[in-house]
Amino acid sequence: MTDAQYLDLAESALAAIERCCDQINENTDADIDNQRVGGMITLTFANRSQVVVNLQPPLHEIWLAARTGGYHFRHDGQHWVDTKSGDELFGRLSQECSLQAGQPLSFTAG
Template identity: 65%
Template structure:
């Protein structure tokens, strides 16, 4: 993947996260806040826990830090997949956000 392709796909992922946060706030009482600075989004939950998603341009990866740990994702041509073969980015984000918020939250591309 070229650097331009990576940046296009990574930007689409960040926009999808922002839109999902807006949708979740409209449809639930989750009250999550998302703040984006450049290639990093910080999602803050009502209990003040956070999930941070940031771009790692030199590696063409996306990193996520949650209470459950730190995770690295690389685009495989169809989806952002965990570099250790543990699953897809949005499935993980949904799971960790649900755990941290205490309610079922769904993020998707």
């Protein structure tokens, strides 16, 4: 994957996360405060806990940090996949945000 391809895919993933936050805030009482600075999005929940998603361009990865730990995702041609567990980025993000919000939340790439 070229650097340009990585940036296109990674920026698309961050934009999808922002869209999902907007939809969640409109359709639930989860009240996620999402702040984006460059290649990093910080999601802050009502209990003040956070999930951080940030780009790692030199490694062509997206990193996710949450209460349960840190995760590194690489694009496999179709999805962002965790380098250790094989979990998909948006599935893992949904699980982590649901845990921290105390209610089921869904993040998708589309």
